[in-house]
Amino acid sequence: MKVILYxxxxxxxxxxxxxxxxxxxxxxxxxxxxxxxxxxNDYGRVPMLKIDTIDEYGKGIYPHENTIxxxxxxxxxxxxxxxxxxxxxxxxKNFRNAQDAVLCIxxxxxxxxxxxxxxxxxxxDKKFHEKNKTLIHWGxxxxxxxxxxxxxxxxxxxxxxxxRESLSxxxxxxxxxxxxxxxxxxxxxxxxxxxxxEVCLSKDTVGINISxxxxxxxxxxxxxxxxxxxxxxxxxxxxxxxxxxxxxxxDRRTGIGDYTVLSDIMKGVRQKDDCTLIDYTYxxxxxxYIISKCRMFIGARTHSTIAAYSTFVPTLVIGYSVKAKxxxxxxxxxxxxxxxxxxxxxxxEDLTNGFIWLYKxxxxxxxxxxxxxxxxxxxxxxxxxxxxxxxxSR
Numbered sequence: 001m002k003v004i005l006y007x008x009x010x011x012x013x014x015x016x017x018x019x020x021x022x023x024x025x026x027x028x029x030x031x032x033x034x035x036x037x038x039x040x041n042d043y044g045r046v047p048m049l050k051i052d053t054i055d056e057y058g059k060g061i062y063p064h065e066n067t068i069x070x071x072x073x074x075x076x077x078x079x080x081x082x083x084x085x086x087x088x089x090x091x092x093k094n095f096r097n098a099q100d101a102v103l104c105i106x107x108x109x110x111x112x113x114x115x116x117x118x119x120x121x122x123x124x125d126k127k128f129h130e131k132n133k134t135l136i137h138w139g140x141x142x143x144x145x146x147x148x149x150x151x152x153x154x155x156x157x158x159x160x161x162x163x164r165e166s167l168s169x170x171x172x173x174x175x176x177x178x179x180x181x182x183x184x185x186x187x188x189x190x191x192x193x194x195x196x197x198e199v200c201l202s203k204d205t206v207g208i209n210i211s212x213x214x215x216x217x218x219x220x221x222x223x224x225x226x227x228x229x230x231x232x233x234x235x236x237x238x239x240x241x242x243x244x245x246x247x248x249x250x251d252r253r254t255g256i257g258d259y260t261v262l263s264d265i266m267k268g269v270r271q272k273d274d275c276t277l278i279d280y281t282y283x284x285x286x287x288x289y290i291i292s293k294c295r296m297f298i299g300a301r302t303h304s305t306i307a308a309y310s311t312f313v314p315t316l317v318i319g320y321s322v323k324a325k326x327x328x329x330x331x332x333x334x335x336x337x338x339x340x341x342x343x344x345x346x347x348x349e350d351l352t353n354g355f356i357w358l359y360k361x362x363x364x365x366x367x368x369x370x371x372x373x374x375x376x377x378x379x380x381x382x383x384x385x386x387x388x389x390x391x392x393s394r
Contacts, residue, residue, distance in 0.1 A: 005134075006060050007108030007123055011049045012257070013249045014284040015303030018188035019107055019139055021284065023367065024053035026384040037101075039094055046251070051290060055164065057122060061090040062120055077119065087123035090236075095127050098249040102391065104128040108184065109164060111300040112146060112301075112319045115333050122154050129157040134391055137384060139186050141323035142168040144368045147175050155179055159390050162383050165326025185380040186327070186331075188303050193292050194285035195391045199278065205242040206235050206355075207294035210318070211249060212261050217320040227351040229268035231298070234352045235246045236274045239359065243275045244294065248287060248304040255280040296362055298355065300342075302327070306336055314365040316358045318342055318351070325329040331372065337358040337361075 005023065008016045024036050031182060038054045041062035046060060048057045063070040069090065073083040086093075098104060104124075111121055128135050135158045142163070142200055154173070158179040163169045164186040172181050194226070210228055215221045220384040235241050245266060250257030259280040269275045278290060284303070291304065292311035299305040300318040308315040317324045319339040340354045 001034045001097075001103070003031075003036045003105065004039065004094075004098050005036060005105050005107050005130075007106040007121055008038075008045055008060075008360070009039060009108070010042040010249075011040065011063070012046060012251050013293075014287055015109075015188065015249065015301060015306075017049060018191045018284040018303050018306075019109060019186070020195075020287075021051055021053065021107065022187035022190050022380075023107055024051065025137060026190075026381065027115060028053045030384045030388055034220050037097065048095055058094060060094070061087055063117065073119065077117065079317045083117075083119040084126065085303050087120045088127055091124060092125065094124070095131070098128065098131065098133065103387070104133040104134065105136045105138050105139075106158075106389075107138050107187075108141075109141060110321075110323070112140060112142045112151065113323060114143070115144075118151070118154075122150070125154050125157055131282040132392060135159050136387055136390075137163075138387075139164045139188075140168065140216075141165060141321070141326060142171050143322050144171040144174075147171060152177060158393075160386060162386065166330050167322050167326035170300055171322075182383075182386055183385045184386070185304055185330075185376055187380055187383065188284075188306050189380045191285060191307075191310075191378045193289035193307075193311065194283065196282065196286045196289050199290050200240045200334045201244055201276070201290070201293045201295075203293075203295060204240075205244050205276075205294050207244050207246050207291050207297040207298040207299070207308070207313070208232065208262075209248050209258065209297075209301050210248050210261050210265060211300040211364060213249075214318060214320050215381055217342050218345065220345075223263065223345055223348065225268070226348045227345055228265055230348055231351040231355050232265070232269050232275065233271075235355065236269070236271050238272045241274075241295070243269070244290070244301075245275065245277045246287065246290060246304065247278065247280045248299075248301040250280045252281055296355075296358055299359075309369065310373060312366060312369040312373060314358055314362040314369070316354050318339065331376065332365075332368070 039060035041060040043059040178258040245262040247258035251261040288307040292308040297308035325335040328338040
């Protein structure tokens with residue numbers, strides 16, 4: 001059985017890596033004879049990962065900045081209000097390759113979270129639907145303000161939409177989406193940590209992940225930097241704890257991404273002997289292992305916080321979209337105190353105050369995670385059973 005995975009990007013994003021590995025492993029476990037083709041938006045731009053459960057890679061067409069294709073698409077969209085026919089032509093090879101596919105699964109969980117033009121994605125969804133493929137959305141979140149008529153029309157083509165958190169499910173229901181919707185945790189929750197002997201953290205280490213992405217959602221990058229640096233200095237100097245700066249999205253060859261931002265933050269740390277900057281070369285499983293060894297975790301990247309939640313590490317999220325709030329709400333019953341939206345930062349001590357709350361409540365939070373998370377993680381496996389029901393009914 002041929003399966004197409006599409007809608008995902010750079011393997012240097014350990015969240016993408018975790019999703020693709022987790023989704024493909026569940027498919028292989030359910031369908032032993034499956035042949036999985038992964039259409040990466042960055043195929044040909046960066047090296048693809050060798051993943052045992054991916055049989056073949058292909059090039060997903062994506063509007064990368066500063067390319068002729070993207071320029072043409074923008075011109076076409078400006079004139080005709082849509083670039084879907086253009087992206088359909090560019091994807092002809094992928095559509096031919098999918099001719100005998102049974103399942104086409106969109107696994108880009110963030111594609112509907114941000115204010116981006118999704119004509120490239122609508123083109124693939126529409127064509128796969130026209131070819132009568134079983135069309136699945138797996139592990140998605142949806143920003144309420146972006147659910148316009150075009151997006152609703154696109155989503156109604158799907159045979160199943162698997163949302164990863166309840167806020168997105170609520171928004172879809174409010175829009176009267178006719179496609180079946182089910183709520184199941186992000187597939188990355190099932191990813192197993194891989195032991196890494198070369199990284200040895202003190203049991204009193206607080207892990208911190210900061211992303212350049214959050215800078216897009218604030219009116220003051222300087223305020224964000226000062227918040228993070230003040231929080232780190234407080235953790236080290238007032239609490240007597242260690243800090244590990246942990247990248248989660250960065251080029252495996254150069255470190256550009258989270259590692260760059262964390263390197264800048266490191267310059268503002270006063271007691272540098274108590275702060276470790278983790279290397280940028282590790283896999284999603286290895287980063288999950290590193291995070292699992294932290295006493296507490298503060299993270300901006302969603303899948304860095306998923307790594308922490310699923311290994312019972314008390315976590316504070318520096319959020320910037322619906323997914324952070326939704327996942328925290330489903331785990332704790334509320335996102336208040338568990339998520340600090342970067343847009344809400346007003347003083348230079350806001351993150352420090354957020355950490356103080358986490359520090360005071362860490363034992364209670366850890367106890368809740370140990371009690372709640374095993375069942376929550378187990379529910380992530382329900383996704384493949386739901387998909388199998390649909391495959392069997394067609």
